[in-house]
Amino acid sequence: MQPFELKKDIYWVGCVDYDHRDFHGYSRSPEGTTYNAYVIRDEKNVLMDTVSPGCAGTLLCRLGKIMEPEKIDYIVCNHLELDHAGSLAQIVERCKPEKIFCSTLGLKSLQGYFNTKDWPVVAVKSGDKLEIGKRSIIFQETRMLHWPDSMVSYIPEDKLLISNDAFGQNIASSWRYADEHDEGDLLRAIKEYFYNIILPYSPQVLATLPIVEKLDIDMIAPDHGLIHRGEKSVRFILDMYRKLAEQKPQQRAVIFYDTMWHSTEKMAYAACSGLEEAGVPARLMSVKNNHHSQIMTELADCGAVLAGSPTHNNTVLPLVAAQLTYMKGLRPKNRVGGAFGSFGWSGESAKYIHEQLESMGMEMPAAPVKCNWAPGHEALKACHDLGKAVGEALKRKCQEG
Ligand code: FEO
16 A cells, blocks of 8 residues: 655555446446545645545555655545545544635535535635645636536646546556556547546536646646656647547447347348448447447447337337437537337337437438338348448538538
């Protein structure tokens, strides 16, 4: 349980949780996550964020290798969600800080979660500066990135941005720096995190990036996962966030579907061949075999979504309904869509999916395709044509930029 020195007198004192899987409804598999917390040793000693419930002992153990916990003067809570604040009561009890800082909106969540009657809480807003000795901490609220209370802390003397949830990834490992990790896995983890948590707040990302880019930064230390050090790594994550938030169309498609007796599955394969004929690579993802968060992650590289379900109880199968609900909540933009499904008796599913995708603002270049009983040549041709129409529409969209 050693602390890790990031810069002179600035330490990581977080906790690696290899077993955590469920992150407010999305799943990082096969990895867990890291709850990062940081200590700055100066005339005033500062603990930047805390850790998840159950991890207080780990944080205190690492902190204890640097200083007696009672020597912490200030605690900064950049965000009060419990993965960062769940151990706060224990830490406050042990450290007895002189002051606890949070954003003005953070006061609400702090008071909602804890009995703060006797806590020395101070609310801060964007631009407020806290002098701690040789260093200062400048606060910047980042409302809805991803909670109303979220903020980041900038230490100009060390060119360090402690960014809380922003710029994070759910990676559990012994490494602390992004440049030590497998590049492909890192990229996937960033996309997964963004597409399952940050995506609805893409406009806030685009509004925040210019503020962050004006700062002189050579390290971005998020509260989850790996830390970006050096100009190249900092530039990489800022550029990634811009790209992910812009959601410019990409010439690739994802098809998600469920099937009862393999008819809708055959339709999915036919739609895939239509996309391929149009020159759009596609990936088929059965909702039985892929978690809804994996399908969202795939969407990070896809400008088109096709979805299929057989009709079940006059609507779609439940896993398809769940996927549609999850996707709609994450508010993807700038996509092309298509819907299909088989049926035995009533046949509502394809129309229902079509309407759901349309309600997400997707361009729907073709009517939903439905097929009674098992798909024969005609139905498969209709699915192929659906895939082709979606592919052609996506290519046009990509050319328009
Ligand atoms: Fe919004 Fe990592 O908590």
